[in-house]
Amino acid sequence: MTTISRRSFIQTVLALGATAAWGQPLPTHSKAPWHERRDFYPEGVASGDPQSDSVLLWTRRPPTTGNAVERLTVEVAQDESFTRVIATAEAPISEASDWTCRVLAGGLRSAQVYWYRFTDADGNGSRVGRTLTAPSDNDTTPVRFAFVSCQNANQGAQNAYRRMIFEDERAAEQDRLGFVLHLGDFIYEIVWYPQDRPQGMYGRRLRDIVRYEHGEKVHDFHIPTDVGDYRAIYRAYLHDPDLQDARARWPFVCMWDNHEFSWIGWQSLQQFGGINRPAQARKVAANQAFFEYQPARLYKPSGPTLNQFDPPRVVDAPITHFDEHGLGLEPNNLVAIHSLRGYRTMRWGRNVELIITDQRSYRSEEPTYRTEAQAFMSDAFPGLMPQEVLDILDGGCAYNNGHPPPTIRYGGKDIANFRRDQPPTTILGVEQKAWFLERLKQSKATWKIWGDTVATLDMRADPQNLPIGLTRPWPGAGYAGFDASTGTGDHSTAYTERGEIYDFVRDRGITGFATIAGDRHSFWAGLAAKGLPPKAFEPVGIAFVTGSISAPGVIEAFEHAFPRDHPLRSLFVGQGPADTRPQALMNLLLRHGVRSCLEYLHSGDVQKARALSNADLSPHVSFVDMGGHGYAVVRVTSDALETEFVCIPRPIERSEGADGGPLLYRTKHRVSLWHKGEAPKLETRIVEGDAKFSV
Numbered sequence: 112m113t114t115i116s117r118r119s120f121i122q123t124v125l126a127l128g129a130t131a132a133w134g135q136p137l138p139t140h141s142k143a144p145w146h147e148r149r150d151f152y153p154e155g156v157a158s159g160d161p162q163s164d165s166v167l168l169w170t171r172r173p174p175t176t177g178n179a180v181e182r183l184t185v186e187v188a189q190d191e192s193f194t195r196v197i198a199t200a201e202a203p204i205s206e207a208s209d210w211t212c213r214v215l216a217g218g219l220r221s222a223q224v225y226w227y228r229f230t231d232a233d234g235n236g237s238r239v240g241r242t243l244t245a246p247s248d249n250d251t252t253p254v255r256f257a258f259v260s261c262q263n264a265n266q267g268a269q270n271a272y273r274r275m276i277f278e279d280e281r282a283a284e285q286d287r288l289g290f291v292l293h294l295g296d297f298i299y300e301i302v303w304y305p306q307d308r309p310q311g312m313y314g315r316r317l318r319d320i321v322r323y324e325h326g327e328k329v330h331d332f333h334i335p336t337d338v339g340d341y342r343a344i345y346r347a348y349l350h351d352p353d354l355q356d357a358r359a360r361w362p363f364v365c366m367w368d369n370h371e372f373s374w375i376g377w378q379s380l381q382q383f384g385g386i387n388r389p390a391q392a393r394k395v396a397a398n399q400a401f402f403e404y405q406p407a408r409l410y411k412p413s414g415p416t417l418n419q420f421d422p423p424r425v426v427d428a429p430i431t432h433f434d435e436h437g438l439g440l441e442p443n444n445l446v447a448i449h450s451l452r453g454y455r456t457m458r459w460g461r462n463v464e465l466i467i468t469d470q471r472s473y474r475s476e477e478p479t480y481r482t483e484a485q486a487f488m489s490d491a492f493p494g495l496m497p498q499e500v501l502d503i504l505d506g507g508c509a510y511n512n513g514h515p516p517p518t519i520r521y522g523g524k525d526i527a528n529f530r531r532d533q534p535p536t537t538i539l540g541v542e543q544k545a546w547f548l549e550r551l552k553q554s555k556a557t558w559k560i561w562g563d564t565v566a567t568l569d570m571r572a573d574p575q576n577l578p579i580g581l582t583r584p585w586p587g588a589g590y591a592g593f594d595a596s597t598g599t600g601d602h603s604t605a606y607t608e609r610g611e612i613y614d615f616v617r618d619r620g621i622t623g624f625a626t627i628a629g630d631r632h633s634f635w636a637g638l639a640a641k642g643l644p645p646k647a648f649e650p651v652g653i654a655f656v657t658g659s660i661s662a663p664g665v666i667e668a669f670e671h672a673f674p675r676d677h678p679l680r681s682l683f684v685g686q687g688p689a690d691t692r693p694q695a696l697m698n699l700l701l702r703h704g705v706r707s708c709l710e711y712l713h714s715g716d717v718q719k720a721r722a723l724s725n726a727d728l729s730p731h732v733s734f735v736d737m738g739g740h741g742y743a744v745v746r747v748t749s750d751a752l753e754t755e756f757v758c759i760p761r762p763i764e765r766s767e768g769a770d771g772g773p774l775l776y777r778t779k780h781r782v783s784l785w786h787k788g789e790a791p792k793l794e795t796r797i798v799e800g801d802a803k804f805s806v
């Protein structure tokens with residue numbers, strides 16, 4: 112390591128506000144009196160945001176009776192038994208950061224496995240963690256990483272991590288995962304206490320994982336109100352043995368989605384019962400807990416304090432004035448949303464640049480969550496909204512080149528266009544979007560992988576093709592999209608912004624553009640296109656969404672909550688003549704359309720059903736499973752990208768086996784690197800199991 116790189120390392124350390132451990136060229140035997148006391152480190156260990164020469168290490172060591180530890184020793188070694196230790200450092204811990212400890216280990220070699228552990232002055236040691244560094248920028252060795260989202264410890268088990276560990280331990284060295292990208296909903300801040308909902312959630316029992324000391328009860332659930340509550344929910348989640356083992360095995364790269372702050376949160380606003388309320392103090396508290404519990408390279412304006420967040424003071428002042436991009440100008444809102452910057456890039460060898468963005472802190476209000484949008488929804492078509500309505504609501508004052516219609520036709524009526532004077536929806540916000548596009552343009556990596564916490568692939572249905580008499584006439588002019596409450600409100604209905612990004616990709620001749628997302632609690636593989644028939648369909652990239660680790664998906668919710676006697680229930684969770692339980696027909700609906708669903712309900716024959724596919728409905732979708740749980744693995748080489756979906760059964764209870772339980776299916780979705788001006792082509796293979804309605 113040269114003096115210059117050592118100096119730049121120290122600058123990085125200062126910018127991150129971390130203690131540093133510096134790698135020495137000659138390894139030595141550990142001198143720490145370490146003996147493992149996992150009970151003294153109840154949240155385990157973790158590492159995060161690896162680069163080719165450094166990685167962040169993390170633990171938490173709360174005081175034991177009468178003993179507040181002020182310093183920990185961290186050791187980094189080339190072997191699991193610490194006979195070849197290459198870095199040692201002393202790291203302070205204190206109550207100010209809830210006894211969490213972050214250390215940046217630097218001076219490391221690229222593409223290496225390292226082991227690390229923490230020890231207090233009495234030799235009480237953490238468990239041993241394993242981590243990896245990134246390959247150097249010119250390394251063309253194939254790489255693999257996993258992406259995950261949406262783990263709910265209140266309602267389910269984290270069997271997906273157990274399966275991931277099981278497979279990785281048995282994989283050949285070159286096939287092991289380099290890191291785990293977590294695309295948000297690492298925690299769910301909304302918690303049901305078991306006694307508040309004795310019937311459980313859908314068919315699941317509720318776990319008593321946390322009691323918020325200062326929580327607020329909303330309807331029948333509880334939400335955190337201060338940093339102590341947000342810290343408590345992270346701790347509760349990290350007590351999950353499968354999640355804790357996963358964090359100890361791989362470096363995690365974490366980005367928050369909505370539930371790290373608030374369910375229908377946007378900027379520093381919360382929304383309950385359709386009413387927005389300012390929550391600047393809670394946004395800062397959520398950021399502080401994220402900073403303390405996730406070892407990530409994040410920027411905070413409070414400066415390079417060691418290991419401390421230093422929350423800015425804010426008050427929950429009303430947010431009433433918005434700029435031309437929908438950004439609330441109230442000063443406390445601006446301070447709160449800028450108190451921690453999560454968007455960043457990560458390089459992983461010659462072939463991968465990961466561009467990670469924040470979809471919640473800067474976004475404008477989701478139009479379909481507005482009360483005025485209810486006028487475009489109907490109980491006869493739950494969750495569905497005409498796509499032309501979604502398009503007009505998204506575009507706001509910019510729709511139709513700045514000539515939005517004063518009214519919108521719906522069900523034979525002309526309804527006021529409440530969005531005609533408001534800016535088009537932005538999910539990234541103007542500043543982040545400019546940064547994102549610049550990174551896309553500048554990237555030298557073969558594959559530019561956008562880690563977008565929310566999905567980009569259109570989710571639509573064709574109720575206009577329903578036979579007359581089955582239900583009321585469809586109130587729209589053509590295809591249907593879905594409102595935010597059924598799982599979109601993401602980049603799939605932010606047509607203006609998505610179009611701007613995709614046009615940029617096309618116009619700059621950017622190839623190898625792939626998006627990976629979470630949030631939707633479903634597996635999707637497909638092509639990235641700004642328009643679908645009858646508009647032009649011109650893919651500029653590929654896109655994937657991973658199923659949730661454990662949070663319930665739409666199919667599960669519909670099985671329990673879609674009215675039993677509703678004429679459209681069977682299109683979503685219907686049964687063929689020979690089926691004994693509800694089937695995930697919604698997959699068929701989204702992929703092939705209503706005629707395929709009706710055929711299956713009549714004959715029970717999937718082949719016959721697919722033969723009636725509406726080819727214009729979803730030419731962008733190769734695979735969709737609205738009921739799938741598990742994780743996704745990306746494998747990248749210089750000339751191809753392949754994403755694998757590993758789908759497990761509904762994780763209602765913990766599987767005690769070493770493999771985390773059985774698989775439902777494993778599928779692979781491969782694309783060859785395309786040339787400028789060419790459209791990507793995605794090939795889907797079912798490798799294991801049956802995913803019958805998904806293709």
Ligand SMILES: [Fe+2]
Pocket residue numbers: 260261296630631632659662
């Ligand atoms: Fe989620």
